[in-house]
Amino acid sequence: MRAAVVEQYKKPLVVENVPDPVDDAGGVIVDVKACGVCRSDWHGWRGEWPGFTGGDLPHTFGHEFVGVVSDAGKSVTQFKPGDRVIIPFTLGCGHCWFCRTGHSNVCPDITMPGFTYDGGFAEYVHVPNADSNVVPLPDAVSFQEAAGMGCRFMTAYHGVVEVGKVHPGDWLVVYGAGGVGLSATQIASGAGANVIAVDIADDKLDLARKVGAVETINSSTTEPIEAVRDITGGGADMSVDALGIPTTLRNAVGSLRRRGTHVQIGMTPEGEGGEVALTINDLITNEIDYRGSFGMPTVEFRYLLDQVSTGKLHPGDLVTRAIGLSDVNEALDNMTTYKTVGTSVVTDFTH
Numbered sequence: 417m418r419a420a421v422v423e424q425y426k427k428p429l430v431v432e433n434v435p436d437p438v439d440d441a442g443g444v445i446v447d448v449k450a451c452g453v454c455r456s457d458w459h460g461w462r463g464e465w466p467g468f469t470g471g472d473l474p475h476t477f478g479h480e481f482v483g484v485v486s487d488a489g490k491s492v493t494q495f496k497p498g499d500r501v502i503i504p505f506t507l508g509c510g511h512c513w514f515c516r517t518g519h520s521n522v523c524p525d526i527t528m529p530g531f532t533y534d535g536g537f538a539e540y541v542h543v544p545n546a547d548s549n550v551v552p553l554p555d556a557v558s559f560q561e562a563a564g565m566g567c568r569f570m571t572a573y574h575g576v577v578e579v580g581k582v583h584p585g586d587w588l589v590v591y592g593a594g595g596v597g598l599s600a601t602q603i604a605s606g607a608g609a610n611v612i613a614v615d616i617a618d619d620k621l622d623l624a625r626k627v628g629a630v631e632t633i634n635s636s637t638t639e640p641i642e643a644v645r646d647i648t649g650g651g652a653d654m655s656v657d658a659l660g661i662p663t664t665l666r667n668a669v670g671s672l673r674r675r676g677t678h679v680q681i682g683m684t685p686e687g688e689g690g691e692v693a694l695t696i697n698d699l700i701t702n703e704i705d706y707r708g709s710f711g712m713p714t715v716e717f718r719y720l721l722d723q724v725s726t727g728k729l730h731p732g733d734l735v736t737r738a739i740g741l742s743d744v745n746e747a748l749d750n751m752t753t754y755k756t757v758g759t760s761v762v763t764d765f766t767h
């Protein structure tokens with residue numbers, strides 16, 4: 417099969433023929449029809465997350481894929497060849513306490529296609545424990561739109577709706593108007609929140625307005641915490657840091673009113689080693705509720721997909737380009753310079 421392979425970190429991916437993945441009894445092989453390109457791929461491509469990838473090269477990234485089942489293992493009961501499917505980027509073991517209670521996204525034995533093994537910048541991908549991990553994709557949702565849900569839309573949905581418990585009328589500030597931030601903006605706005613989007617790029621803020629932000633702040637020219645306090649009359653009810661750099665994380669927490677809720681979705685980059693300093697006494701005395709949010713458990717997909725099928729949510733609005741495998745290089749390069757607007761989705765797996 418064709419795949420876009422990382423042979424050296426930070427060097428262009430090589431589009432080449434590689435062996436097809438092999439199925440097992442509980443798994444399926446997915447014939448990939450579309451795969452989103454994500455900042456997480458960029459982190460991995462730069463070699464920043466050896467804990468996820470095992471540090472072994474060559475490696476095929478791509479964790480935002482959808483397609484059609486081409487082979488189902490002999491113990492798979494819920495899926496058969498020809499089924500349209502979407503794959504969560506976090507796959508659970510299917511039998512631990514967390515998986516059984518609906519929290520497959522925090523399974524201790526998690527696997528992640530495109531990270532812990534070869535993923536969707538390729539024609540075919542193996543998905544283990546299919547009955548508990550694979551999600552049927554409604555006919556009303558196109559492959560390209562579904563890939564646009566990627567990790568960003570599902571991650572934002574889980575973060576805003578399930579982890580953050582957004583309420584209608586909440587002031588919600590979203591730091592970072594990339595894929596996750598724009599998704600969070602659309603989802604929170606759809607849920608009735610007043611969303612303020614913060615970024616350093618006006619074109620991204622324009623897109624944030626198009627998907628529902630009622631206010632935008634360009635933080636390269638305006639001090640965002642004060643601006644949020646002015647707009648909201650004292651601070652946001654909820655903040656989302658969709659980026660994960662120290663500045664956005666601290667500004668997001670600092671933008672909250674007392675008793676506000678912060679949802680951290682963006683992972684910190686290489687230089688921070690996963691650590692960002694916060695003034696803990698402020699969290700205590702202001703009773704700030706700080707929550708981490710990771711991916712989305714399989715069982716929650718139903719709610720998200722039903723809202724997409726009925727036209728209430730539009731993840732396809734965030735897809736700005738359909739590309740071929742070799743174009744992933746340009747998409748990654750644009751992330752290095754923070755030039756990407758919206759999401760690129762691979763739909764051509766021939767070159």
Ligand SMILES: [Zn+2]
Nearest residue numbers: 509512515523
């Ligand atoms: Zn599990």
Ligand SMILES: [Zn+2]
Nearest residue numbers: 454456567568
């Ligand atoms: Zn992703």
